[in-house]
Amino acid sequence: MNGIVECKGLEKFEHRGFKVLYKGSIENKQELRDWLLEEGYTLNGEKDIELVAYIIDYLYNGNLTEATRKAQRKIKGSYGFAITNASKAEVVATSNNHPLVIGLGDKQNFIAFDLSSLLSYTKKCCLINNGEICILTPENIVIVSPTGEVINKEEFQVSWDGTMDKGKFEHFMLKEIYEQPDGFKTNLSGRIKNNKVKIEGLELTLEIVKSWKKIAIVACGTSYHAGLIGKGVFENLLHIPVEVEIASEFSYRAPLVDEETLVIVISQSGETADTLVALREAKKKGASVLAITNTLNSTINREADYGVYIWSGPEIAIASTKAFTMMLLAEYLLGIYLGQIKGSISEEKANMLLENIYKLPETASKILAEATQYQKIAEKYYQKENAFFIGRGFDWPISLEGALKLKETSYIHAEGYAAGEFKHGSLALVTEETLMVALCVQQSTYEKTLANVKECKARGAQILALALEGDKEVAKIADDVIYIPRINNFVAPILTVIPLQLLAYYISKARGCSIDQPRNLVKSIVIE
Numbered sequence: 001m002n003g004i005v006e007c008k009g010l011e012k013f014e015h016r017g018f019k020v021l022y023k024g025s026i027e028n029k030q031e032l033r034d035w036l037l038e039e040g041y042t043l044n045g046e047k048d049i050e051l052v053a054y055i056i057d058y059l060y061n062g063n064l065t066e067a068t069r070k071a072q073r074k075i076k077g078s079y080g081f082a083i084t085n086a087s088k089a090e091v092v093a094t095s096n097n098h099p100l101v102i103g104l105g106d107k108q109n110f111i112a113f114d115l116s117s118l119l120s121y122t123k124k125c126c127l128i129n130n131g132e133i134c135i136l137t138p139e140n141i142v143i144v145s146p147t148g149e150v151i152n153k154e155e156f157q158v159s160w161d162g163t164m165d166k167g168k169f170e171h172f173m174l175k176e177i178y179e180q181p182d183g184f185k186t187n188l189s190g191r192i193k194n195n196k197v198k199i200e201g202l203e204l205t206l207e208i209v210k211s212w213k214k215i216a217i218v219a220c221g222t223s224y225h226a227g228l229i230g231k232g233v234f235e236n237l238l239h240i241p242v243e244v245e246i247a248s249e250f251s252y253r254a255p256l257v258d259e260e261t262l263v264i265v266i267s268q269s270g271e272t273a274d275t276l277v278a279l280r281e282a283k284k285k286g287a288s289v290l291a292i293t294n295t296l297n298s299t300i301n302r303e304a305d306y307g308v309y310i311w312s313g314p315e316i317a318i319a320s321t322k323a324f325t326m327m328l329l330a331e332y333l334l335g336i337y338l339g340q341i342k343g344s345i346s347e348e349k350a351n352m353l354l355e356n357i358y359k360l361p362e363t364a365s366k367i368l369a370e371a372t373q374y375q376k377i378a379e380k381y382y383q384k385e386n387a388f389f390i391g392r393g394f395d396w397p398i399s400l401e402g403a404l405k406l407k408e409t410s411y412i413h414a415e416g417y418a419a420g421e422f423k424h425g426s427l428a429l430v431t432e433e434t435l436m437v438a439l440c441v442q443q444s445t446y447e448k449t450l451a452n453v454k455e456c457k458a459r460g461a462q463i464l465a466l467a468l469e470g471d472k473e474v475a476k477i478a479d480d481v482i483y484i485p486r487i488n489n490f491v492a493p494i495l496t497v498i499p500l501q502l503l504a505y506y507i508s509k510a511r512g513c514s515i516d517q518p519r520n521l522v523k524s525i526v527i528e
């Protein structure tokens, strides 16, 4: 189908001259199936896309736009589809609660279900809203409202510099890991003046900040792990309670958020359905919503009251790396910004934190310069089938993130645990075959974590520890130690994760995995 950008994971289906591209999830599937069966269609599978093709086929009377409009009214759920008919050189597309983006090219136009898929073709884009229908030919684009009026859309130019090629790197994941020092610099530039944090587009007053009696952070996957670090950051800097919840659980338990709550949603893509549903639920309850995202003009960004961009540039590898560290940095800067407005953080503390934050690009570069040690470690451990990552305090969310990185890229079964919790059951799983990745960075809990490591060692596990330079104790217990430069404990999580990203990368490489596109996964999950 000419002119359509095919997103990763996109489904295609052909039926009697119709070609359909589809992404999403239909809610009233059974109702539609029953109806189509009654109308004499034979349904070969369970897939939504097949239903879309048959519905259009049934409703088509020579006008594809009209058939699409009628189909839109019948199909409930979050989805986007694009369709052509062999009789005419045009593509008709629509969406419901699902991103749909038009890319404008030179004598060619594009449709995609997420913005980043378009960027290697064009950076001139416009966004299609719920129920709108666009009719594309190579030379022309017409967008009509659900009731048929032609709409003039505002075009915008995406300003990301990130190129979509891997450069000197073998995989996007590795390239993106190495982009972190520059990412830190981008995020810091212009955001700190005379030791005061300023975040572009965010103009909050003391009155607003003081009206928030609690924060609820909502996100999925890696972004959820960033939220767990955010809890520690905001509680420490703002002195108010912070809850963190997985977005797919948030909306279904009548969350206690109200006008006095700031809900922070975190999403790299800005399109994750679970997070979007949670955002809408929070707004319905009167909460203020602040979105931390990487994607300009994403749905989450557009619907939130306030936004903080993480300026990672496009993240192509499915395993999120640079977006995670930039989310953490955004949380620290946001915490200091709000704390400075509220007066909950002393000048001295802000100065100390900013001083350490300024060291991030250089310290991250030092960690990345040691890549060969990760290759060696990966060669030693790549055949393991089970790994546990343990840590306390800020080392705990980083353990969760390290385990997620390893499992999604290498398919090794990996779990992250709060080190102190591990002995309450999971210790039973430890054998000589187990790899324990022990995070021993946080100093206030160091002795206790070491005691947990010893318990695992005594059960035969192989121990790979992550510790601060100069730590001699841990080397006495661990089989291998990865040392990271000494940095203030409070900002350490932003760096502690980098060795774990490299570890996951090199282990997956040694196992011959499809690193950038692991099986069964897609970059942005737009179904609930």
Ligand code: M6R
Residues within 6 Å of the ligand: 220, 221, 222, 223, 224, 266, 267, 268, 269, 270, 271, 272, 275, 318, 319, 320, 321, 404, 405, 408, 523, 524, 525
């Ligand atoms: O785009 P989002 O940040 O909302 O995505 C959330 C998760 O799907 C995502 O972080 C996922 O866990 C990553 N692939 C993990 O590397």
